[in-house]
Structures are given as structure tokens and as C-alpha cells.
Amino acid sequence: MISATDTLSLAPGVALERGRLADEVRGGSWPLNPSGVFVLTRTGEPVGRIVRELADAYSLSDTAARADVLRFIWHLNALTLVNVDGAGPPLRRFVDWISLSARLAPAGAIPAAVTRRRSIDTRSVGRAVGSSLAAIWARMALIAVATMAVAAQPSALAGTSSLVVPLGLGLGTGLGVGFHEAAHAALLRGVPSALVTRGRRTYVLHARVTPSRRSLVALAGPLAVTGLGVGLVVAGSIVVAPAIAIAGCPLVAHALALTVAGGDGRVACGL
Amino acid sequence: MRSLKAFLLGATAVGALAYALLATLALSAQRGGRTLDLALGPLQLVAVAEEGTAVVTTFGPGLVALAVVGGLANLVAASVLRHRSGGRPDRVD
Numbered sequence: 590m591i592s593a594t595d596t597l598s599l600a601p602g603v604a605l606e607r608g609r610l611a612d613e614v615r616g617g618s619w620p621l622n623p624s625g626v627f628v629l630t631r632t633g634e635p636v637g638r639i640v641r642e643l644a645d646a647y648s649l650s651d652t653a654a655r656a657d658v659l660r661f662i663w664h665l666n667a668l669t670l671v672n673v674d675g676a677g678p679p680l681r682r683f684v685d686w687i688s689l690s691a692r693l694a695p696a697g698a699i700p701a702a703v704t705r706r707r708s709i710d711t712r713s714v715g716r717a718v719g720s721s722l723a724a725i726w727a728r729m730a731l732i733a734v735a736t737m738a739v740a741a742q743p744s745a746l747a748g749t750s751s752l753v754v755p756l757g758l759g760l761g762t763g764l765g766v767g768f769h770e771a772a773h774a775a776l777l778r779g780v781p782s783a784l785v786t787r788g789r790r791t792y793v794l795h796a797r798v799t800p801s802r803r804s805l806v807a808l809a810g811p812l813a814v815t816g817l818g819v820g821l822v823v824a825g826s827i828v829v830a831p832a833i834a835i836a837g838c839p840l841v842a843h844a845l846a847l848t849v850a851g852g853d854g855r856v857a858c859g860l
Numbered sequence: 861m862r863s864l865k866a867f868l869l870g871a872t873a874v875g876a877l878a879y880a881l882l883a884t885l886a887l888s889a890q891r892g893g894r895t896l897d898l899a900l901g902p903l904q905l906v907a908v909a910e911e912g913t914a915v916v917t918t919f920g921p922g923l924v925a926l927a928v929v930g931g932l933a934n935l936v937a938a939s940v941l942r943h944r945s946g947g948r949p950d951r952v953d
Contacts, residue, residue, distance in 0.1 A: 808869075815876050822880045826917075831891050834884040841880035844873040848934045849866065849941055854873075858866045858938050860945065 590689055590700040591662060593637030594676040597629070601708030602783055603670050605629050610670060614781045616796050628658060635676065636662070669706040669785050669794060702788030709774050709782045709793070717774040717782075721793075722767050724784040728791065733763025736839070753832045761821075761839035765814050766791065769843055772813035776806045792852070800859070807856035811846035818843070862942075863935055870934020875927030879919070882906040886917045900925060 599605065602613040608626055611618035621629065624647060631639045636658065644654035665671040675682050689700045707724035710716040722729075737752075737759030744755060770784060773793045782795040798806065818840025825834030848854045882898070882905055889896040889908045896908040904920025 811873075815873075818880060819876055822883050826883055826887055829887065829891060831884065831888045834880075834887050838880050838884055841876050844876040847869040847873040848930075849870075849937045854869055854934075855941070857869060859862055860938065860941050 594635050596674045597632045598672045600672050600706035614783050666704050673703050704787040707784045709784050711777050711782050714775045718771040721771040721774040725767050729763040729767040733759040736762040757832050757836035761836040765840045769810040769814045773810040776809045804857045807853040811843045814840050814843040866938035867931040867935045871927040871931030874930020878926045890915050
């Protein structure tokens with residue numbers, strides 16, 4: 590969902606150079622037409638104002654200018670070249686999203702998810718892990734809280750007041766997502782990379798590497814998290830603490846990403 | 861080599877997941893002072909039994925069988941995907 594008050598920004602690693610849009614991560618650049626340059630030189634301005642300025646500059650109707658600008662922004666956003674920054678408090682945007690969802694519901698659709706690209710510093714393994722976790726912490730927290738809320742329902746229905754199981758599952762699920770992407774990034778040392786989130790999807794975009802390294806990078810995420818999860822289950826077994834083992838289970842579930850059902854498994858199998 | 865990789869990855873995934881779930885289940889049973897005996901037909905998966913004053917947890921060959929089945933399933937799925945994604949020299953879309 591893009592609203593008139595949202596602003597644009599070039600994604601980290603993307604630059605506007607002499608009428609071309611250059612992407613450091615992909616190692617490529619694409620030519621822009623004059624109206625594309627017009628829009629992208631106005632990053633930081635609200636989309637609504639860019640539409641009005643484009644309509645004035647090119648003698649277009651507001652409707653035509655809005656359609657052109659939005660199509661252009663959606664296309665570049667889907668290619669992770671442009672970020673759309675929401676204006677206003679998150680609660681207000683959430684209410685707007687709910688309102689739009691309700692209007693689209695009769696058509697069986699939901700508002701399109703905006704893609705967001707964040708930078709990852711791959712100069713060293715430590716920086717790669719740290720910057721990945723910093724880029725994804727909000728999503729980790731959201732997933733952890735949502736999982737806790739869902740897992741607490743059966744406990745509440747069973748009349749159990751203990752929060753051990755929901756807490757363990759929530760923490761394990763949230764941490765698993767972060768560690769998974771951080772492990773991918775750790776093996777991309779020295780390779781320009783970025784972390785991308787789009788709807789439910791989270792992935793690491795990186796510059797071209799050799800096929801064998803690509804396989805290793807793909808395997809690193811699920812293997813690292815699975816190993817951590819198995820370690821927690823073993824530790825829980827040794828000290829006879831089910832809570833620790835329960836926290837390890839969502840981490841071990843990342844092992845499913847090793848199969849061809851997951852993108853990482855398909856990359857590792859050369860598919 | 862690709863087939864071996866697909867089999868190993870599938871076996872690892874299913875084996876690790878099955879182990880984690882069974883171990884957690886056994887641990888909960890052990891903590892609750894209950895016994896447990898899970899099997900896949902004749903193949904034992906996990907058993908929690910009291911032996912004197914001690915509680916013993918045993919993982920059976922069913923766990924390995926599950927991993928092998930997971931590996932084979934992944935191998936078949938990878939073959940199907942490879943077959944479907946392969947270009948046909950006598951066809952254009």
C-alpha cells in the first residue's frame with residue numbers, strides 16, 4: 590500500500606548516476622527516461638506532491654500522473670531499487686491498512702505488500718551478523734509476539750497459566766528467523782548484499798558468486814539454525830528442562846528449508 | 861551427486877525435526893513422571909521407561925527409518941522439479 594503522504598528513498602546500494610539507476614548489489618545499471626529521473630530526483634518528498642509536480646511539468650491530468658508515478662514506484666519497489674517510507678505513526682498506518690483491506694475483501698484481495706531493502710555490512714563476519722540482526726530485529730520481535738499470542742491460546746483453553754511453552758515457542762521462532770538470515774550473510778563476507786523483506790518473505794539479496802559458494806550460502810541459514818535448535822534440545826534433555834527443548838523446536842523446524850520445499854534447498858540442489 | 865545431495869538434505873531435515881519433536885515429547889513425559897512408547901509399526905521411535913529408580917529414554921531405529929523416508933521423498937521431489945523445469949528442445953512456449 591502506498592499513500593500520498595509516503596515518501597520515496599533509493600534503496601541502500603542504489604544510486605542515481607547521470608540518468609541511470611545503478612545497483613551496487615546486483616552490479617548493474619538501468620537507463621531512465623526524463624520523467625523517471627524527475628521522480629527519482631524528488632526522493633524525500635511525499636508521493637502526492639511528486640504527482641502534482643509531474644502533472645504540472647508534463648501537462649498531464651492528475652489521474653494520469655498518479656497512475657504513471659504509482660506504476661513506476663511499484664515496479665522499482667518490486668525490483669528492490671526504491672524503498673517507500675510510510676509517514677505518520679505506525680498505528681495510523683495499520684488502521685489505514687485495515688480499512689483498505691476491508692474495502693478489498695469483497696474482491697478477495699489484500700493490499701499489495703511493499704518491499705523494503707536494508708543494507709548489510711559484509712566487511713567481516715561479525716559485521717554481517719550484527720547488521721543482519723539490526724536490519725531484521727523488528728520482524729523478529731513481531732514474529733515472536735505473534736507466535737506467543739497464538740501459542741498461548743491452547744494453554745489458556747486448557748486452563749494452564751504457565752507461559753513457558755508460548756514463551757519458548759515465541760522466542761525460538763523469532764530468533765530463528767533472525768539467525769537464519771544472519772547465517773546467510775555471514776558466508777557473504779566481502780560480497781555486496783542487502784536484506785529484503787516483502788510481506789511474509791525475508792531474503793538476502795547478494796551480488797553474483799560462484800555456484801558452489803551460492804550453495805554454501807543457501808545451506809548456511811537453515812543448517813546454522815537447525816544446529817542451534819538441536820543443541821537446545823540436547824541441552825534441555827541433559828538438564829531435564831522441557832522449556833529449553835521447546836524453544837529449540839522452532840529453530841529445528843528451519844531444517845525443512847533444506848528440502849526442495851524451501852528456496853534454500855532448491856538452490857543447494859541446483860534447481 | 862545432485863541426487864545424493866537431495867537425499868542427504870532431506871534425510872537431515874526430517875531426521876533433525878523428528879529427533880527434536882520426539883526428544884521434547886520424551887522429556888515432557890519424563891518430567892511428568894509418565895512412560896512413553898512410540899513406534900512406527902515394528903520400528904520403535906522413542907520409549908521412556910522406568911528402570912528401578914532411574915528413567916531411561918531410548919531412541920529406536922524408527923528415527924533412522926523416518927530420516928531415510930524423508931531423504932527419499934526429497935530425492936523424488938527434486939527429480940520431479942528438475943524434470944519439470946528442464947527445457948524441451950522440441951518445444952517453444
